[in-house]
Amino acid sequence: MDMIRSDVGSGVMDAVNDDVTAVEQFIPVRSPVARLGSAPAVNRWPGVHAFQVTVYQRLGTPAGRQPPYAYSRAAGKLYTDMLVAVPFRFSYTAVGDPRRLEIRAQPVYLDAQHVQNPVRRCPHHQDAALMSNVQSQHVRHVLQTQHARFRYDENGDRCSVVVPLEPLQPATDHYEVLYEFTCMNTCVGGMNRRRILALFTLEECETGQVLGRQTIEVKVCKCPHRDLKADEKRLGLGRIGDKPDRKRRLTSSPPASCEQRLVVEVDDEEMFRAVTEVRDSMRRYRRRVNPQHGQAPPPGRQ
Numbered sequence: 001m002d003m004i005r006s007d008v009g010s011g012v013m014d015a016v017n018d019d020v021t022a023v024e025q026f027i028p029v030r031s032p033v034a035r036l037g038s039a040p041a042v043n044r045w046p047g048v049h050a051f052q053v054t055v056y057q058r059l060g061t062p063a064g065r066q067p068p069y070a071y072s073r074a075a076g077k078l079y080t081d082m083l084v085a086v087p088f089r090f091s092y093t094a095v096g097d098p099r100r101l102e103i104r105a106q107p108v109y110l111d112a113q114h115v116q117n118p119v120r121r122c123p124h125h126q127d128a129a130l131m132s133n134v135q136s137q138h139v140r141h142v143l144q145t146q147h148a149r150f151r152y153d154e155n156g157d158r159c160s161v162v163v164p165l166e167p168l169q170p171a172t173d174h175y176e177v178l179y180e181f182t183c184m185n186t187c188v189g190g191m192n193r194r195r196i197l198a199l200f201t202l203e204e205c206e207t208g209q210v211l212g213r214q215t216i217e218v219k220v221c222k223c224p225h226r227d228l229k230a231d232e233k234r235l236g237l238g239r240i241g242d243k244p245d246r247k248r249r250l251t252s253s254p255p256a257s258c259e260q261r262l263v264v265e266v267d268d269e270e271m272f273r274a275v276t277e278v279r280d281s282m283r284r285y286r287r288r289v290n291p292q293h294g295q296a297p298p299p300g301r302q
């Protein structure tokens, strides 16, 4: 029995991509049994394609505002407001034609006692009368995508969305897909303050075989940057995923004066931007609480 309800060809899809026939041919409907069990595996597994995922942290909007989401590399956790297009970047090693592969995304509960329960959207946010649900055929889905080509699957209450993998564009090492979350972690009748993961599986189109698996914890909240800072403060910035020498440098006591400066080694430009943002934020905070902070030392000390 085929329990997949393919929404390819819906009104929304028509608005996004007129070439519906091509999409249907590109994304075949298959049995979901192997992928959508009652308790999906959530252990990270790069597999033979070295499948990885991260969130691209944009620096800010043209108006100078912070983006409505934040990603903590230290905690490996995304903080985002509702209905915000968050760029997830997938990397993989090319083995054959990538168009025979696709990425399935679904939300799952993080805690073991809830992982068998499907993540449901709350009744309020499923209301078809909401502006964000107008013309939507996927009001039950917590995790949605703005990808041009997609397929929504439903197996009972367990919902997922699938996008086809495409060959990497020249001079890029990642494949970017925009996803958005349509319910808050605090929603009554939905997640009810339970923690969730975004689970991504790399699958073979024809067989549905899972070839790789990655997860990112997600908190859907009104103040992503505030909650990120609170969590990082509670955990200790840099204590997760960094080398011990970096941890000590990042969490050590600040220098007594501007005469002493510490250098933090980073791995890439994305990490450099994230660290720079934290540094600038701390400088602004210190200037607020101590307007003298950061000013040039008095004559005789230079």
Ligand SMILES: [Zn+2]
Pocket (backbone or CB within 6 Å): 121, 122, 123, 124, 125, 182, 183, 184, 187, 188, 190
């Ligand atoms: Zn909700």
